[in-house]
Amino acid sequence: MTTTDRSAGVTVLPMPDLSPTFPGPFPSSPHADHIQAHVGQWLHRFPLLGPPDARRTLCDIVAHGVARTFPTAEPDGLFLCADLFLWLTAFDDTYGEATAAGSPAQLVRRIQGCLHVLADGEPPGDADPFDEALQDLLVRLRTRATAAQYLRVSCCLRDVLFGILWEAHHLAEPDHVRLHDYLAMRPHTVLVRTLIAVAEVVLRYELPEEARNSQAVRQAESAVADLAGVLNDLGSYARESAKGVPNSLNLVSLITREQSCDIPTAYAAASLLGEEHAAAARHGIGALATSDSAPLTEHAGALESIACSYIWHINHARYKKA
Amino acid sequence: MTTTDRSAGVTVLPMPDLSPTFPGPFPSSPHADHIQAHVGQWLHRFPLLGPPDARRTLCDIVAHGVARTFPTAEPDGLFLCADLFLWLTAFDDTYGEATAAGSPAQLVRRIQGCLHVLADGEPPGDADPFDEALQDLLVRLRTRATAAQYLRVSCCLRDVLFGILWEAHHLAEPDHVRLHDYLAMRPHTVLVRTLIAVAEVVLRYELPEEARNSQAVRQAESAVADLAGVLNDLGSYARESAKGVPNSLNLVSLITREQSCDIPTAYAAASLLGEEHAAAARHGIGALATSDSAPLTEHAGALESIACSYIWHINHARYKKA
Numbered sequence: 070m071t072t073t074d075r076s077a078g079v080t081v082l083p084m085p086d087l088s089p090t091f092p093g094p095f096p097s098s099p100h101a102d103h104i105q106a107h108v109g110q111w112l113h114r115f116p117l118l119g120p121p122d123a124r125r126t127l128c129d130i131v132a133h134g135v136a137r138t139f140p141t142a143e144p145d146g147l148f149l150c151a152d153l154f155l156w157l158t159a160f161d162d163t164y165g166e167a168t169a170a171g172s173p174a175q176l177v178r179r180i181q182g183c184l185h186v187l188a189d190g191e192p193p194g195d196a197d198p199f200d201e202a203l204q205d206l207l208v209r210l211r212t213r214a215t216a217a218q219y220l221r222v223s224c225c226l227r228d229v230l231f232g233i234l235w236e237a238h239h240l241a242e243p244d245h246v247r248l249h250d251y252l253a254m255r256p257h258t259v260l261v262r263t264l265i266a267v268a269e270v271v272l273r274y275e276l277p278e279e280a281r282n283s284q285a286v287r288q289a290e291s292a293v294a295d296l297a298g299v300l301n302d303l304g305s306y307a308r309e310s311a312k313g314v315p316n317s318l319n320l321v322s323l324i325t326r327e328q329s330c331d332i333p334t335a336y337a338a339a340s341l342l343g344e345e346h347a348a349a350a351r352h353g354i355g356a357l358a359t360s361d362s363a364p365l366t367e368h369a370g371a372l373e374s375i376a377c378s379y380i381w382h383i384n385h386a387r388y389k390k391a
Numbered sequence: 392m393t394t395t396d397r398s399a400g401v402t403v404l405p406m407p408d409l410s411p412t413f414p415g416p417f418p419s420s421p422h423a424d425h426i427q428a429h430v431g432q433w434l435h436r437f438p439l440l441g442p443p444d445a446r447r448t449l450c451d452i453v454a455h456g457v458a459r460t461f462p463t464a465e466p467d468g469l470f471l472c473a474d475l476f477l478w479l480t481a482f483d484d485t486y487g488e489a490t491a492a493g494s495p496a497q498l499v500r501r502i503q504g505c506l507h508v509l510a511d512g513e514p515p516g517d518a519d520p521f522d523e524a525l526q527d528l529l530v531r532l533r534t535r536a537t538a539a540q541y542l543r544v545s546c547c548l549r550d551v552l553f554g555i556l557w558e559a560h561h562l563a564e565p566d567h568v569r570l571h572d573y574l575a576m577r578p579h580t581v582l583v584r585t586l587i588a589v590a591e592v593v594l595r596y597e598l599p600e601e602a603r604n605s606q607a608v609r610q611a612e613s614a615v616a617d618l619a620g621v622l623n624d625l626g627s628y629a630r631e632s633a634k635g636v637p638n639s640l641n642l643v644s645l646i647t648r649e650q651s652c653d654i655p656t657a658y659a660a661a662s663l664l665g666e667e668h669a670a671a672a673r674h675g676i677g678a679l680a681t682s683d684s685a686p687l688t689e690h691a692g693a694l695e696s697i698a699c700s701y702i703w704h705i706n707h708a709r710y711k712k713a
Contacts, residue, residue, distance in 0.1 A: 173495060173496075173560065174495075174560040174561065174564065174567065177556065177557050177560045177561075178557075178567070178572065180553070181553075181557055181572060181575070181576060182572075184550060184553060185575045187546075188546070188550055188579070188584070189609070190575055193571065193575075194571075215539075216539040216600050217537075217538040217539040217542055220539055220542035220543055220545075220546060221542055223542075223546055224509075224510070224542060224545055224546055224549065227546065227549045227550070227553070228506060228510055228549070231502070231503075231506055231549070231553065234499065234556075235499050235500075235503055238495065238496040238499045239496065239499075242496065245496065245500070249515065249516075250500065250503060250504075253503070253507045253512055253515075254503060257510070262510070278538050287511070
């Protein structure tokens, strides 16, 4: 394990060493600037975020993140993925976390509006930018995806919204959260399951159902999903610690409680877990990549670049800034 | 409008007159007793309900309800549908309503376990009968359905679980619920959207995507869904009134609040709404039934018998018993 984060001026927290499994440098799409211009315009059409600073930072991380998530994709697919990621992040920033913990019932009502749109309901008379933007995303998704691909993403979006709600109910009482349940929720709240489902739509391939339900695909997907969750937790814990308010609903905090240990020990354990997931992901992706099936090798490529985008992600300014 | 419910010994509440639109008698499957025996065995394998009385009543209503919902279906499809309906009802009875209102966070945790199963997660080590039964249902559903049909039902199940959670957050403060939002949620909580999605799997047909997204199909489905919600509310309001504790989160209560009127007036307005939905459903089903497309006429038949099952439903003992 290497020790990084000295720049943040806080206790040195041992980040995982992923160089043996995902050495980098990670390829990026030549359309990154294009994506950034597009999300700026999309946010102008659907004003999901008020403060210009927050908007600029979010557009930057989403554009460059998606450019790394799907470096070989064509612009239209990248735009759709970026807008979707932006919508989910802006929704969480606006309605989730601290705001939601204060009034879970209010969040339940907000999510109900989104579920109505997801369930093909008529748009409400008082639709706000989040409803309208979601409607726009679903129309574009439906045009580009097969029926099953569309529904798979639709399931993932419901799971993310439930995840935001789940977090809101536990921020105030993290003691009720078992590590096992937290780890089960994380792939949804960190959006990686959505990205995996969106990959086929963005890159225009389709896994045969038998392959999708195979142990090989499930194992590789789970390893990437778990890796994404751990990395995000390590990144956000370091960031929040630097601000002096580490999130109590975080893998590191949960490990300190479950194992009655101090923070550096818990952080080291989480880092080690990240390295283990990275090794499992590398192994699983490798097995799919050498298969004879074209969609399986495409899926391997997508899982690889999704993993890389999360590794890249935690070094972005949104995580570095105290 | 006819006036019924004299037997319950409470204020006479004007039930809608549906005889012009759905005159009955409603056909029932010859396999009704078969279904009842099956659900009894299934509940023995997965003990979702404790009290023998509650179990018997629920098995009875589910078996005879499903026999009317899909009178022409083969036994395997009927068993799957009955078990699914039973699971949802038992889940709501066990974890929803009053229990949930006392601790929404606990319900959130319970639902999280179900979503983990729905999202193809590994079963938890401490899986309870609800997790295990859900897993059983999904395996059988996957075997019988196309990928898109499976995912469509999976979306509906998520929406029902969210609906139970939504209700739990509002039982204590129904004043926060707008009539519009209540009406949008009702097709999910009354399980009719799930039944519509399950119809194709039970009866083995598949709507072409273009037809599914057509105005004609959407309008007919919405009318049946809205009719089911209103009927269920009228039935349960009458039942709860007879017990002296009418549910405050009910169409009738919401109308009294929104229109500042008394209960008989609100009940009459809701009954009239039911008659209007029934007329719209009859019209929409009629249009699909005369189409040249075989799946569309099958869908029309399914929507018709789903509507009939809700009409039959509110006269069942579960609703009549005080």
